[in-house]
Amino acid sequence: MTETQDxxxxxxxxxxxxxxxxxxxxELTEPWGAVTEAGHTALLVSTSDGEVDLVDHLTxxxxxxxxxxxxxxxxxxxxxxxxPGGVANPDALRQDQHAVTLVREMVEAGKPVLAICHAPWVxxxxxxxxxxxxxxxxSLRTDLVNAGAEWVDEELVSSDGVFTSxxxxxxxxxxxxVLGAIRGVD
Numbered sequence: 001m002t003e004t005q006d007x008x009x010x011x012x013x014x015x016x017x018x019x020x021x022x023x024x025x026x027e028l029t030e031p032w033g034a035v036t037e038a039g040h041t042a043l044l045v046s047t048s049d050g051e052v053d054l055v056d057h058l059t060x061x062x063x064x065x066x067x068x069x070x071x072x073x074x075x076x077x078x079x080x081x082x083x084p085g086g087v088a089n090p091d092a093l094r095q096d097q098h099a100v101t102l103v104r105e106m107v108e109a110g111k112p113v114l115a116i117c118h119a120p121w122v123x124x125x126x127x128x129x130x131x132x133x134x135x136x137x138x139s140l141r142t143d144l145v146n147a148g149a150e151w152v153d154e155e156l157v158s159s160d161g162v163f164t165s166x167x168x169x170x171x172x173x174x175x176x177x178v179l180g181a182i183r184g185v186d
Contacts, residue, residue, distance in 0.1 A: 012040045012079040012182045017070065017099055017122075019047050022088025025054040025061040026168050027116050031082055034175040040182055043067040047096040055086055070098035075105035079185045082178060085117025085137065085167075094125035104128060107162060112181035114163040116174050120144060123162065132159040135166050 014035045016028055028044075035042045044067050046052050051063040081103065083090065093099050103126035106113050115123055120136040121143065123129050130148030135157045144151045155170040156163065156177055163181065165174040 010039075012185055013043060013077065014040055014080045014082060014178070014182065015043050015045050015073060015078045016082045016084060017045050017093065017102065018052055018084060019089045019092035019096065019099075020050075021053040021055075022086045022092065023052055023054050023064075023084050024086035024089070024117060024168065025056055026171060027084040027086065027119075027174075028054065028064065030171045031084070031114075031175050031178045034179055035182070038179055038182070045070055045073050045102075047093065047099060055088075058087075070096055070102060073098075073102060075102060075109045075111060078102075078106060078111065080178065080181045081106045081111065081113045083113070083115040083119035083122055085115075085119045087118050090117075090119045090121040093119075094122045100126050110161055112161050112163065112184065114165075114174065114178055114181060116165040116170065117167050120164055123164075128162065132162055133157055134159060134162070134164045136164060137167055 032042050046066040047070050049066050049069050051065050054061045107128040117137045124147040133150045135152055135154050141151045156165050156173040163177045
């Protein structure tokens with residue numbers, strides 16, 4: 001096998017799943033950059049096609065083009081799933097049945113799912129947090145505990161293939177976890 005074929009075999013598909021607006025810019029762009037710099041394929045999947053609106057907290061911070069819609073993606077298409085935060089993004093995303101189903105299918109298939117900040121709301125909706133140890137933005141603590149999770153205040157928590165972080169300050173550990181999840185995919 002040639003070196004080019006070896007590299008292609010090792011390339012993984014990482015899907016960043018978002019709603020159409022309110023995506024915390026750095027929680028999308030920093031892991032995206034880590035994935036692409038490592039030579040993997042990053043795809044932006046959203047609830048509708050076109051572009052999504054990014055924010056720096058609540059301030060508009062640009063757009064990014066959507067590659068595919070949540071209705072067009074299944075767990076079989078994805079090696080690793082990343083759920084960026086922001087407040088409005090995961091709140092809208094958890095209302096999209098295709099997105100919720102994709103998250104549930106990924107967890108059931110034992111494929112890595114990584115969620116940061118408010119994104120664990122989508123994990124709750126997919127009913128995949130019961131019995132798991134997780135973290136999130138602090139305001140989600142009660143929601144996660146009520147859904148059966150054990151909530152902890154740590155920069156990165158791993159629980160049976162589900163990885164969670166609290167906020168943009170945790171991005172170095174979160175990006176390392178994304179790359180580690182990619183390396184762990186068979």
